[in-house]
Amino acid sequence: xxxxxxxxxxxxxxxxxxxxxxxxxxxxxxxxxxxxxxxxxxxxxxxxxxxxxxxxxxxxxxxxxxxxxxxxxxxxxxxxxxxxxxxxxxxxxxxxxxxxxxxxxxxxxxxxxxxxxxxxxxxxxxxxxxxxxxxxxxxxxxxxxxxxxxxxxxxxxxxxxxxxxxxxxxxxxxxxxxxxxxxxxxxxxxxxxxxxxxxxxxxxxxxxxxxxxxxxxxxxxxxxxxxxxxxxxxxxxxxxxxxxxxxxxxxxxxxxxxxxxxxxxxxxxxxxxxxxxxxxxxxxxxxxxxxxxxxxxxxxxxxxxxxxxxxxxxxxxxxxxxxxxxxxxxxxxxxxxxxxxxxxxxxxxxxxxxxxxxxxxxxxxxxxxxxxxxxxxxxxxxxxxxxxxxxxxxxxxxxxxxxxxxxxxxxxxxxxxxxxxxxxxxxxxxxxxxxxxxxxxxxxxxxxxxxxxxxxxxxxxxxxxxxxxxxxxxxxxxxxxxxxxxxxxxxxxxxxxxxxxxxxxxxxxxxxxxxxxxxxxxxxxxxxxxxxxxxxxxxxxxxxxxxxxxxxxxxxxxxxxxxxxxxxxxxxxxxxxxxxxxxxxxxxxxxxxxxxxxxxxxxxxxxxxxxxxxxxxxxxxxxxxxxxxxxxx
Amino acid sequence: xxxxxxxxxxxxxxxxxxxxxxxxxxxxxxxxxxxxxxxxxxxxxxxxxxxxxxxxxxxxxxxxxxxxxxxxxxxxxxxxxxxxxxxxxxxxxxxxx
Numbered sequence: 001x002x003x004x005x006x007x008x009x010x011x012x013x014x015x016x017x018x019x020x021x022x023x024x025x026x027x028x029x030x031x032x033x034x035x036x037x038x039x040x041x042x043x044x045x046x047x048x049x050x051x052x053x054x055x056x057x058x059x060x061x062x063x064x065x066x067x068x069x070x071x072x073x074x075x076x077x078x079x080x081x082x083x084x085x086x087x088x089x090x091x092x093x094x095x096x097x098x099x100x101x102x103x104x105x106x107x108x109x110x111x112x113x114x115x116x117x118x119x120x121x122x123x124x125x126x127x128x129x130x131x132x133x134x135x136x137x138x139x140x141x142x143x144x145x146x147x148x149x150x151x152x153x154x155x156x157x158x159x160x161x162x163x164x165x166x167x168x169x170x171x172x173x174x175x176x177x178x179x180x181x182x183x184x185x186x187x188x189x190x191x192x193x194x195x196x197x198x199x200x201x202x203x204x205x206x207x208x209x210x211x212x213x214x215x216x217x218x219x220x221x222x223x224x225x226x227x228x229x230x231x232x233x234x235x236x237x238x239x240x241x242x243x244x245x246x247x248x249x250x251x252x253x254x255x256x257x258x259x260x261x262x263x264x265x266x267x268x269x270x271x272x273x274x275x276x277x278x279x280x281x282x283x284x285x286x287x288x289x290x291x292x293x294x295x296x297x298x299x300x301x302x303x304x305x306x307x308x309x310x311x312x313x314x315x316x317x318x319x320x321x322x323x324x325x326x327x328x329x330x331x332x333x334x335x336x337x338x339x340x341x342x343x344x345x346x347x348x349x350x351x352x353x354x355x356x357x358x359x360x361x362x363x364x365x366x367x368x369x370x371x372x373x374x375x376x377x378x379x380x381x382x383x384x385x386x387x388x389x390x391x392x393x394x395x396x397x398x399x400x401x402x403x404x405x406x407x408x409x410x411x412x413x414x415x416x417x418x419x420x421x422x423x424x425x426x427x428x429x430x431x432x433x434x435x436x437x438x439x440x441x442x443x444x445x446x447x448x449x450x451x452x453x454x455x456x457x458x459x460x461x462x463x464x465x466x467x468x469x470x471x472x473x474x475x476x477x478x479x480x481x482x483x484x485x486x487x488x489x490x491x492x493x494x495x496x497x498x499x500x501x502x503x504x505x506x507x508x509x510x511x512x513x514x515x516x517x518x519x520x521x522x523x524x525x526x527x528x529x530x531x532x533x534x535x536x537x538x539x540x541x542x543x544x545x546x547x548x549x550x551x552x553x554x555x556x557x558x559x560x561x562x563x564x565x566x567x568x569x570x571x572x573x574x575x576x577x578x579x580x581x582x583x584x585x586x587x588x589x590x591x592x593x594x595x596x597x598x599x600x601x602x603x604x605x606x607x608x609x610x611x612x613x614x615x616x617x618x619x620x621x622x623x624x625x626x627x628x629x630x631x632x633x
Numbered sequence: 634x635x636x637x638x639x640x641x642x643x644x645x646x647x648x649x650x651x652x653x654x655x656x657x658x659x660x661x662x663x664x665x666x667x668x669x670x671x672x673x674x675x676x677x678x679x680x681x682x683x684x685x686x687x688x689x690x691x692x693x694x695x696x697x698x699x700x701x702x703x704x705x706x707x708x709x710x711x712x713x714x715x716x717x718x719x720x721x722x723x724x725x726x727x728x729x730x
Contacts, residue, residue, distance in 0.1 A: 610726030612661075617653045 001052040004045050005065045005082050008092060009135065011042040012128035016121050023117025035120025036103040039127050043096035050089050054490075061085055061493035062201075064137055078198060083137030087494040090335060091134035091267055094342050098259045099127045101461035105350050106251040108457040109357060113249075119159060123255070126152035130260050134267060139188050139198045142268075146184065146232070149261045150177055156256060157248040169247040176241040180231015184268075187224030194221075204274040211278050218278035225272055226282055226289075229265030233319045236293040240562045242316055246308040250353030253308060258315045258349050259342040266322045266338055270331050270495060277329070277496075283414065287327020291422035294320030296560055298429035302436065303556040306363045307352050310437045313559070314389065315345055317426060321405055324423055328415040330408035331495035332488040337401035339487075340472050344388035344398055347381055347465035354378040354458060355441060358450040365437060370446030377454060379442045381462040386438045388469040390431030390523065393516035394481075400473030402427065404488075406515055407478065407508050413499040427515055431522030439530040480509045637678030644671035658713060658722045662706045669699045 015038030023031055053063070066081035084092075103123060110119050129148025136142035158170030192198055194217055195206045211218040229235070234242035245257050256262070269276060269286065276283045294317040301313035318341050325334035355371060355378050356363060372379045388398035406423050409415040454462070476487035488497070555561055607618070644667055651664030673692040680688020710720070717724045 608729055610729030611723050612725075613653050613656070613722065616649075620649055620653070 001048055002058065002063050002084065003065065004049055005063070005084055005135070006067055007045050008042045008049070008096065009082075009128050009131035011038045011045075012124040012131065014038060015124040016128060019117050019121035019124060023121055026117075028111070028116050031117040031120055032107040035117075035124055036100065036107055038124055039096065039100045039103050042127070042131075043100045046092050046096040049084070050093055053084065053089055057493075070141070075196065076192070076198075078138055078140045080141060081137045082135040083200070084135065085494040086491050087267075087270060087335065088134050090339060090491070092131060094339050095127065095130050095134065095260050098342050098346050098465075099130075099255060101464055102251050102255040102259075102346060102350070103127075105254075105353070105458050105461040106249075108455050109251055109353055110249065115159070119156075119249070122152050122155045122159070123252075126156070126256060126261070130264075133264055137200060139191065139200060139203070142200070142271075143184065143188060146228075146264065147181065149256070149264065150174065150181065150232070153177075153245070153256050153261055156252040157245050159248055159252065163247075166247040169244040173241040173245045176238055177231045180228045180238055180265075183224045183231070184228025187221050187228065190217075190221050190224060200271060204272070207278060208274055213278055214280060215278065218275055219282050222272075222275045222279040222282040223285070225268060225275065226286060229268045229323075230289065231265070232268075233262050233265030233323070234316050235265070235289050235319065235323055236296065237562070239293060239297065239316050240559065240566065243309050243312045243559060246306070246312050250308070250349055250356060253311070254346045254349030254353070257312065258345040262315060262319060263322065263338045263342070266319065266326065266334055269323075269326045270335060273326075273331055273495060276326070280414070283327055283329070285327070287324050287409075287414075287419050290320045290323025290325075290327055291419050291426075292320075293317065294324065294426040295422055295429070298426050298433060300556050300559045301433040302429065303553055305365055305557075307355065307365050307368070307437060307441060308349075308363060310365070310433060311345070311348055311352060314348075314430070314433065315341075317430065318345065318389070321402065321423065321426070324409060324419060325405040328409050328412040328419065328498065329496075330405060330412060330498040332491035333401070333404040333408050333498070335491060335495070336476055336487055337405055340388065340397040340401040340469070343465055343472050344385045344396075344469040347462065347469050348385035348389065350458070350462055350465065351378045351381040351385060354381075354454045354462070357454075358452055359448055360451055362448070365440040367447065368441045369444040370442070371450070372442040374446065374450040375442075375453070377459055377462060381466045382438055382442065384466045384469050386434045390434045390519050391427060391515065392519060392523075393512070395470060397469050397471065397473035399516070400476055400478070403478060403512055403515060404476065407511055408498045408500065410507075410511055411498075411500045411504075413501055424515060424518060428518040428522045431519040432526050435523045435526035436530055439526060443531050478508060478512070479505055480512070634678065634682050638675060641671045641675040641678065644668075644674065656721050656723055658710050658720050661722060662703065662710070665702070665706075666699060669695055669702075 015034050018034055019031060026034075062083065062085040064081055064083050066079050068080050070078045070080050072078075103120070106119065106123065110116055113119065126149055129145045129152060131145070133142055133145030133149060136145060154170050154174040157173050158167045160166050188198065191203055195203055195210070197203060197206070207218060207221075231238045242257060242262065246253055248257075276286065297313045297317035297320060301310050301317065304310045304313060318337070322334040322337050322341075325331075325337065355368065355375060358371075358375055358378070359368065362368065384396075388396040391399040391402040393399050406420060406427070409423055410417070410420045477484040479485075558564070607614075648664045648666075648668030648671060651667065652661055655661055655664065673695045676688040676691045676695070678688070680686065680691075713722075713725055714720060
């Protein structure tokens with residue numbers, strides 16, 4: 001049954017082609033059937049393939065399906081071939097499953113929108129590209145999927161293109177991630193010139209043979225790959241595009257900017273983990289970037305008013321956790337957190353979408369409040385999602401994955417207590433901003449009337465994701481709570497376990513206790529500020545009373561003013577240079593050639609007077625000159 | 634010998650000046666005839682200088698060529714007059730660059 005692998009990305013692509021060609025003709029019902037159906041069938045096939053993979057693992061715990069040769073130039077050849085191992089199987093399952101649920105949700109959410117079929121066409125193209133990315137067996141095909149998801153992200157952020165602000169947000173996302181993409185492309189060139197292949201497994205094998213730990217070439221390759229991952233996953237210093245990407249429809253934010261595409265960087269690093277192991281400096285950088293990002297983003301999330309921007313900053317910070325895990329060698333913990341994060345963050349986004357839809361496109365949390373009674377389904381899904389995001393102990397999925405990361409950061413040979421403390425502070429901030437959002441939206445007195453309530457097609461995904469946000473963590477139960485690390489062990493066929501030679505298992509329970517306690521304190525803190533004494537809710541009009549507080553608030557609200565920084569030091573100098581060089585001085589050469597030619601043309605066409613007598617005179621003079629020359633010589 | 638060649642040169646120059654100066658196409662054709670005959674005269678003079686008949690043979694060729702040239706030229710002249718109602722060769726200058 002593993003031969004069905006090619007169908008998984010093929011079906012969404014087929015859906016895209018059909019919708020793109022005939023979408024305007026087949027009506028909304030048919031569009032929804034094709035759009036959601038293609039992803040649904042591909043999900044079923046993914047589960048069948050996964051079941052077979054688990055039941056009878058192929059030799060070497062990996063299966064390669066070569067479809068055709070894409071290009072062959074000299075010794076270089078790149079095929080369209082898919083590679084399935086534990087890592088890509090988990091990615092495929094999460095992408096198709098969450099993707100299908102979000103498609104289902106969109107069928108109802110996007111109803112009465114203009115461009116219904118355009119939306120589903122883009123979404124299908126996205127799922128197809130994302131599957132190509134995670135299943136590619138060589139870096140070139142991976143790069144194709146990588147660019148494909150970037151394109152779909154651009155198209156869907158700017159889905160409501162009639163508002164120029166959305167177009168600007170789309171361009172910003174595209175340009176900022178392009179910085180990372182360029183870095184990834186250079187790393188491909190570097191790997192090919194040094195190792196002579198782009199096949200990922202061959203690269204891993206050759207790299208560990210030819211390069212020693214700490215060699216400069218490995219560090220360069222890993223650093224360039226990291227550059228690509230940082231761009232796509234919105235990590236420091238390229239994180240500025242993700243909050244603005246919330247301009248797109250909410251299902252897009254749920255699918256692309258929370259569950260799948262932004263974690264492509266995590267996947268890339270996990271996929272090429274050998275290179276990072278060979279470059280310890282770069283690997284430490286990954287952990288430091290992750291920690292810094294998770295702290296910066298969660299502090300910014302505390303000040304946001306727009307419910308989707310809170311979630312965007314939270315996504316940045318949760319991916320920071322994944323980077324932190326990758327940086328200490330806890331590869332499977334990062335993938336575990338990717339999975340649980342996909343569930344609970346998609347749930348939170350879809351819940352936020354329900355609220356936004358109910359309140360006529362209102363994004364400002366201060367204008368919400370008291371929605372608990374009016375939108376119970378949104379409230380419960382939000383509560384479960386928030387609990388999972390803040391890693392409420394034992395009952396939520398987020399607890400198990402975040403705990404695994406923090407434990408391995410503490411215990412790994414590559415970890416350190418500073419990184420752990422950063423992660424811990426992030427856990428506290430996470431629960432504060434998450435419950436601030438929850439309380440502002442759902443607690444207190446009702447201030448507005450709900451216009452539209454979710455129907456069954458929106459409730460099913462919310463319900464499914466809510467259950468998964470609670471129980472998905474049980475696939476990997478930590479050492480001290482029963483010791484059933486099924487998920488990690490499954491991944492160990494593709495990713496090595498974290499190096500934990502000096503770990504003291506007795507301490508794991510204590511760390512769990514500290515983390516859980518901090519999360520609970522965070523919730524109490526948020527409760528005491530935003531529910532118990534709502535006069536200190538930090539509303540902007542109160543903050544403005546103190547100039548210092550207002551300045552700090554403004555600084556954090558704009559995401560640590562990174563945009564301003566980039567505008568001052570990159571955009572404006574660039575624009576100035578461009579304006580100075582408007583005429584493009586290299587063009588002078590070509591303009592000069594054109595000018596000389598045109599002058600000759602003018603001179604020669606002047607002699608073509610059309611008068612026979614002049615021609616005769618010309619002939620005579622020419623003959624005289626030639627004979628004169630012949631005589632003189 | 635020199636006298637013949639000088640005469641031929643003078644005739645040729647006169648013809649050339651005629652071609653360049655006169656705008657009436659009939660005079661242009663006449664001037665071309667003069668130039669051809671000047672060239673023929675040069676051949677005949679040169680032939681007599683070397684005691685060869687070739688110069689005279691070439692002159693007969695030139696005569697034949699001049700006859701065809703005139704017939705083509707007169708046909709062109711008729712067309713020109715038909716189109717422009719004038720014999721001014723400068724009037725037909727539509728193909729200037």
